[in-house]
Amino acid sequence: MSEKTTAATAQIPAGLKALGRLTEFDPRTLVLDPRNARTENVKPDHALLASVERIGVQEPISVRPLGDGTFGVFKGQRRWLAATAAAKKAEAKGAPVRPIPAFVREDLTDSDTEALLLSMVENTQRAPMTHRDQLNGAAQLELIGVSDAERRRAAGILGIKRESLRAAKQAAALTPEGLQNGARLGFDLTELADLQDVEEVSGAARQLAAARKQDAEAKGKNTRGHWQHAMASLRQERDEQRKRQAAVQALTDAGVKVLPRYSRSDDTARPLDQITTRLGKEFTATTHAECAGHAARLDEDAVPVYFCTDPEKNGHSIKDAPDAAEEAKAKEEARAERKKVIEQNRAARAAREVRHDFVAQLCKGKTLSDAAWTLVLNTVLNGSDTYRRFINKTPAKATAAVAKFTSGPVPEENAGDPFAPLIQRTGKARRPQLLMAQVAAAFEDEMHDKAWSTKSQTQVMWLTFLEAEGYTLSAHEAAILGRATAPEPATAEPTSLADEQEPQEDTEEQSTETQEADVADAQEEQEDAGPDAPEEGPEAAPAPEATKGAQEAESAPEEEEAAPLAEDAARAPQEGAQQE
Numbered sequence: 001m002s003e004k005t006t007a008a009t010a011q012i013p014a015g016l017k018a019l020g021r022l023t024e025f026d027p028r029t030l031v032l033d034p035r036n037a038r039t040e041n042v043k044p045d046h047a048l049l050a051s052v053e054r055i056g057v058q059e060p061i062s063v064r065p066l067g068d069g070t071f072g073v074f075k076g077q078r079r080w081l082a083a084t085a086a087a088k089k090a091e092a093k094g095a096p097v098r099p100i101p102a103f104v105r106e107d108l109t110d111s112d113t114e115a116l117l118l119s120m121v122e123n124t125q126r127a128p129m130t131h132r133d134q135l136n137g138a139a140q141l142e143l144i145g146v147s148d149a150e151r152r153r154a155a156g157i158l159g160i161k162r163e164s165l166r167a168a169k170q171a172a173a174l175t176p177e178g179l180q181n182g183a184r185l186g187f188d189l190t191e192l193a194d195l196q197d198v199e200e201v202s203g204a205a206r207q208l209a210a211a212r213k214q215d216a217e218a219k220g221k222n223t224r225g226h227w228q229h230a231m232a233s234l235r236q237e238r239d240e241q242r243k244r245q246a247a248v249q250a251l252t253d254a255g256v257k258v259l260p261r262y263s264r265s266d267d268t269a270r271p272l273d274q275i276t277t278r279l280g281k282e283f284t285a286t287t288h289a290e291c292a293g294h295a296a297r298l299d300e301d302a303v304p305v306y307f308c309t310d311p312e313k314n315g316h317s318i319k320d321a322p323d324a325a326e327e328a329k330a331k332e333e334a335r336a337e338r339k340k341v342i343e344q345n346r347a348a349r350a351a352r353e354v355r356h357d358f359v360a361q362l363c364k365g366k367t368l369s370d371a372a373w374t375l376v377l378n379t380v381l382n383g384s385d386t387y388r389r390f391i392n393k394t395p396a397k398a399t400a401a402v403a404k405f406t407s408g409p410v411p412e413e414n415a416g417d418p419f420a421p422l423i424q425r426t427g428k429a430r431r432p433q434l435l436m437a438q439v440a441a442a443f444e445d446e447m448h449d450k451a452w453s454t455k456s457q458t459q460v461m462w463l464t465f466l467e468a469e470g471y472t473l474s475a476h477e478a479a480i481l482g483r484a485t486a487p488e489p490a491t492a493e494p495t496s497l498a499d500e501q502e503p504q505e506d507t508e509e510q511s512t513e514t515q516e517a518d519v520a521d522a523q524e525e526q527e528d529a530g531p532d533a534p535e536e537g538p539e540a541a542p543a544p545e546a547t548k549g550a551q552e553a554e555s556a557p558e559e560e561e562a563a564p565l566a567e568d569a570a571r572a573p574q575e576g577a578q579q580e
Contacts, residue, residue, distance in 0.1 A: 020103035033072030167193035225472020390442035
């Protein structure tokens with residue numbers, strides 16, 4: 001040993017020497033120390049298993065020699081169990097086993113008391129990473145600017161989906177209260193990002209939790225339909241709320257008093273169309289602006305309706321009304337009816353947003369179901385009224401409607417053959433989906449805002465078909481079919497981000513070579529442009545009524561199982577966390 005090495009060794013603090021000798025072990029050769037204090041919640045979670053499998057154990061465990069010649073793990077039990085699981089998977093695949101780093105404490109060979117004490121210190125004197133820190137860390141990965149390959153690797157190490165990693169940046173913008181609510185309800189990163197988008201709406205977290213519960217209880221469907229409908233409604237409510245706030249601010253800036261919403265007890269304020277000057281002249285918002293009682297009240301569309309808070313006190317005349325009580329009753333009924341129409345029309349628009357996303361996925365899928373084929377053939381060959389009305393629309397409007405459900409940009413206006421490029425680059429196997437897009441556009445043209453009041457057979461047939469294909473109806477759409485579907489309140493609430501189903505284990509190719517996943521992604525993206533596949537003709541077409549019992553389309557979007565980002569904060573702190 002050189003003098004330089006000897007001098008350096010002599011300068012090592014006693015505290016570092018006390019950690020023991022650092023070495024590596026095959027994790028399968030180690031055993032659990034009988035003095036390891038941790039006996040509950042020892043099973044590694046998905047995130048820890050994924051991390052250890054991909055990059056190994058990053059924080060050394062601590063072991064000591066036992067009397068039988070083995071080494072016992074008294075600190076880092078969960079990391080050791082994760083490494084053992086990774087070793088077994090590697091052995092089954094014929095891959096090399098990754099060793100686990102460990103500090104060997106020979107000085108504790110016969111010191112059960114000290115080993116037990118250190119094990120307790122390991123598991124009690126460390127605070128887990130907060131949800132805010134987890135979000136900020138994931139968000140920083142996106143802010144740094146990771147590539148797709150880096151994002152895939154990071155997501156695999158953290159045990160989350162790539163989509164969740166992308167969502168982290170938005171989720172990190174949650175208010176402390178919003179994050180607390182989301183964590184309490186067990187929202188994953190993607191769900192937290194959605195919550196951040198609408199958290200300004202009162203009760204948003206509760207509504208989303210109820211929708212997620214409905215999705216979980218839906219049998220035979222692998223969708224987030226109720227969640228998507230809840231998000232569409234909440235976004236609409238958020239936009240209406242912002243619209244009203246902007247209208248109130250504009251009135252306030254103009255010096256106009258803003259009255260609360262309509263109230264039966266309000267017996268002094270009158271709208272300007274019910275009052276005149278003493279000489280019988282009508283008021284306008286401009287001519288009444290100088291009155292001390294000048295005010296406004298927002299209607300259901302956030303449009304200001306101008307009032308005088310006390311016409312008699314301010315020297316105005318109230319128009320004669322033959323029967324004031326009857327007039328008030330008629331106006332109240334008219335107001336209630338108008339409110340109903342507005343709410344129903346808004347619900348129709350919110351449902352349309354989710355429905356169009358589903359139809360677009362249906363039209364971009366790899367195949368069409370038998371029921372979809374039947375609908376296309378019956379609609380086109382039989383020349384239904386719905387189809388004729390649609391193709392007779394203005395070409396530009398019809399083209400734009402079809403383009404919503406096809407791949408690629410909207411064709412140029414007034415183009416002679418607007419979909420020629422799309423047809424040329426679409427393989428034979430997927431050309432039927434282009435017809436499905438046109439038929440879908442024709443049916444969607446019938447789903448106007450007031451479909452709830454007409455409830456035609458065409459609308460009923462279309463919604464019934466979509467439901468059979470795997471679409472989740474909104475409460476508004478279910479009402480068109482004569483059903484009542486009131487959302488159930490959330491009851492059992494998870495306590496953290498981690499109370500989610502663990503995703504299925506990766507395939508061998510995914511876990512051993514991420515480059516193969518990149519190739520697979522590229523192949524899928526280029527599939528339409530690849531060699532033409534043999535065109536598949538439809539089987540014997542069932543009657544139109546058969547669409548009601550159609551099987552779920554293979555092209556219906558599949559939702560990956562949610563994976564937790566971290567251990568439940570309410571549980572015991574993670575032992576030997578990989579990223580402390």
